[in-house]
Amino acid sequence: MPVGPRPATVPTFPWRTKSDWWVKNNRYFMYMVREATAIFAAAWVVVFLIQIPMMAGGLGDPRLYVGWLAFIRSPLWVIFSLTAFCFVMYHAVTFLGLMGTVMATRIGHLRVGGPLIVGPMYLVWIGITLLLILLVLLIPQLGG
């Protein structure tokens, strides 16, 4: 159901958005950074998915597993992982920050928004992170 654009009824000089619009304002720039974080998150996940069979012993080929160990210790992968981590953290923080705006609602007479929504989300995030850290530390001990 498109509604526009409606052409002008008088002679005008048309508007054209330039390709560098996002470098002329810090908030536009940070928006583009926020959008770019998705590329790093996706790239890291794709590489991680490729690594899963290598982690599992190379599907019967130990050379793959040894190759994977060498790969994750390489400075290139460490730098990429740290960079991706920083971008994903920025993505997560901005995402949670926006939730207070998006999910604002009313429960009876009480208006729920902002900190009341974002706060519990941070608590859940921290809780899940701590749980995962605990599992990572416990699994080798359980495996003996």
Place this chain on the structure above:
Amino acid sequence: MAASNGVGAAHSVDLSAVSSVADMIKMTVTRYRPGDDPVPVTESFFIPYHDDWVVLDALQYIKDYVDGSLSFRWSCHMGVCGSCGMIVNGTPKLTCAAFLRDYYPHEVVVQPLTNFPVVRDLVVDIEDFIHKLEEVKPYIIRDDLAAAPVGLGNEYRQLPEQVEDYKQFSMCINCMLCYSACPVYGMEPTFLGPAAIALGHRYNMDSRDQGRNVRMPLLGSSEGVWECTFVGECSVVCPKNVDPAAAIQRTKLATTNDMMKSILMPWSKR
């Protein structure tokens, strides 16, 4: 006193001599005179500085005492009518609320609202915005309007919290600063835009309204809320704190809920 640069310059003076005068401020404005200027050009004016003047006062001074051909829109001079929106030093602002003291002694650059075609000087064409505003039906729709009795005691009453649900979004003065700040609208003119969606959301949230199902097909379309990528600048520049970005994101949530309900509860009306 005036100086011009660019194509279509009409006159010029020695700026270095003028700029040394105390209590003067340099105003650089965009000029576009159809028929004379093939493209918009800039023109600089040195005018007296007063710390209680707003940018609109400075433009009016230029028009009254320097160049009567300078064209710009204004009406109320008190931040209500939404007519005097322009780009001031790169930011969309109501020029009646932008004080010169916030820029002095630096130059003030005034341009027409970005993302709109320029009619003349600082005047932009708003036809597209008005059309989109009409399309979202920003008024109360009632199924029973024709049969509704009129008179004392038959008003559509609301609780204070019901008013609070939409009050913020009803503050919009249609100044179009949000459209000017929205890069999505600049690149995709089919986008319904922040103010129109905010006003659609305002009436959807009004307990007296029954037109939600009439508005949602347009609001929830690809040219509606789903074109928005949440840059958020619309809410930053809004002079009335309407927060159109919030209205858009909440409408996204509402359209998603509608879709899920239609799948899980096809017998439901919403």
